[in-house]
Amino acid sequence: MGGSIGGIVTAAYLTKYFKRITIIESDDVLSDTFMKSTPNQLLDYRCRLASPTSLGRSGVSQMYHSHVLAGEGYIILQELFPQLKDKLLNEYDVRDYSLKTECRFVVNGFVLNQDLTEDFLWLGIDRFTLETVMRKELCLQYGNQIEWKCNSRVVQLIVDQSLNIVKGIKYRQKHHVDSSSIDLYGDFIIDCTGRNTSSVKWLKERFNLIVPTIQIHFGAGYVTFVGERFKTGDPSLDSKHIIGYGLSPPDKNTGVGIIPIHEIKTMDENSLGTLSTFTLQCANYEYPPNDSYENLLEWIKEKLDPE
Ligand SMILES: Cc1cc2nc3c(=O)[nH]c(=O)nc-3n(C[C@H](O)[C@H](O)[C@H](O)COP(=O)(O)OP(=O)(O)OC[C@H]3O[C@@H](n4cnc5c(N)ncnc54)[C@H](O)[C@@H]3O)c2cc1C
Known part of the structure; x- marks a missing residue:
């Protein structure tokens, strides 16, 4: 079913x-x-x-x-569908990302992925x-x-x-x-x-x-959109394709996630060459607006960590 x-x-x-x-x-x-x-x-x-x-x-x-696809889930998919990964990489312009070197996951000021003893691949799709x-x-x-x-x-x-x-x-x-x-x-x-x-x-x-x-009631708000990423000039951000600043209610009620889903060929040297989903999240708080990019940008400036 x-x-x-x-x-x-x-x-x-x-x-x-x-x-x-x-x-x-x-x-x-x-x-x-x-x-x-x-x-x-x-x-x-x-x-x-x-x-x-x-x-x-x-x-x-x-x-x-x-x-987010759990690492073990990705392994299971590759076992069940041995051709899947090649097709995704070659026909759908997606790629794997190293959780150790190409990600930045921060919760409560701690970078979670910096001391990984084993690397995991993240499928950017x-x-x-x-x-x-x-x-x-x-x-x-x-x-x-x-x-x-x-x-x-x-x-x-x-x-x-x-x-x-x-x-x-x-x-x-x-x-x-x-x-x-x-x-x-x-x-x-x-x-x-x-x-x-x-x-x-x-x-x-x-x-x-x-x-x-068990029924859990909670209030969370998301705004998601797809966009191209451009260089900020800060190598610590530009070298990271996956970026996550997690929520930690009740102290930290806003978060952001950037996940690459597609590689693009572009002549623009300022482009990072990826399309990503951008997710702005909140809990117990004022929801991110989705009426215009201007209002969303204002919300980001006001509510998210400057970093
Ligand atoms: C906003 C949101 C964010 C999420 N984020 C994540 C995340 O980051 N990572 C993660 O792992 N999961 C996440 N989830 C959960 C994830 O979407 C689900 O766990 C996943 O889709 C479950 O897959 P599924 O195939 O079991 O069910 P679904 O994807 O829900 O599919 C159910 C299928 O059953 C069909 N169906 C329903 N009723 C019937 C019926 N009576 N008869 C026949 N067919 C029926 C539907 O058409 C559908 O195709 C999120 C869910 C939501 C709502």
């Missing part, structure tokens, strides 16, 4: 153990927009911030947001492109074992209460809202529908099974 990053990785992993895998995904993720776009077209959607809904991807509203390329790889590599049912929403579990097992799911095709649901049975069912999962509710309804959950 769900064909985003979690669903793609899970399906690829399960190909070792199951002959047939069905992915039920509520968005039209195999549309030409995703599967046939060139690397530059994908970058263009990303930079113009074409809304997730207008691209047919309303299920992942956070798709343009800056994301945006989540939208990564998800799209991973899905293409999944289809290419494991297409004969995997069937996609797109535009289809899981609406309930099929259970056997006497045996205490989930036997399958019911799904509905999104464009036929009035049609009855379709039953699909499986030996092993995994929920990868993300943070708005209904499984907790369904398990409670069907088995009176209470899955312990």
Whole structure:
């Protein structure tokens, strides 16, 4: 259930153990927009911030947001998709960055990455492109074992209460809202529908099974945009492609993150040659404005560390 990053990785992993895998995904993720776009077209959607809904991807509203992929996750991706890294580096103009020498992570005045005993590579890519390329790889590599049912929403579990097992799911095709649901049975069912999962509710309804959950309420604000970086003349900043000044509430309520997502060829000698996502964050505080760059710049000057 769900064909985003979690669903793609899970399906690829399960190909070792199951002959047939069905992915039920509520968005039209195999549309030409995703599967046939060139690397530059994908970058263009990303930079113009074409809304997730207008691209047919309303299920992942956070798709343009800056994301951090854990080091172990990157290793798993390379194991499951051996061609992925080469394609990203050669066709999508992304590259790896050294956490030891090309980053500057500061929290509460401490540079966190300066004494690393082991270096880690950071993949400089945006989540939208990564998800799209991973899905293409999944289809290419494991297409004969995997069937996609797109535009289809899981609406309930099929259970056997006497045996205490989930036997399958019911799904509905999104464009036929009035049609009855379709039953699909499986030996092993995994929920990868993300943070708005209904499984907790369904398990409670069907088995009176209470899955312990904790709801945390917090207020955080982000403004994210994509931009080209230019030299500041300060080598300690210009040599760092990844920059993060973390939040540490309640004392430090603002932060900034700069993450490279694409290398560009440019004649401008002042350019650092990268497009990056810039994220301005706050917690327990006044949110960064997103109405104009002028107001945003004012906010930055006023609220962020001069460094
Ligand atoms: C603002 C924001 C910032 C974040 N920053 C980070 C970060 O820096 N690093 C990080 O690791 N994580 C971050 N996350 C979390 C990260 O986005 C999620 O953990 C990640 O997307 C989870 O992937 P997933 O595949 O499990 O679920 P999702 O990406 O949420 O995908 C769920 C999929 O299931 C589909 N779906 C949903 N319901 C159904 C249904 N009933 N039937 C069929 N399909 C369904 C959706 O269309 C979607 O494709 C952030 C999240 C948000 C909201």
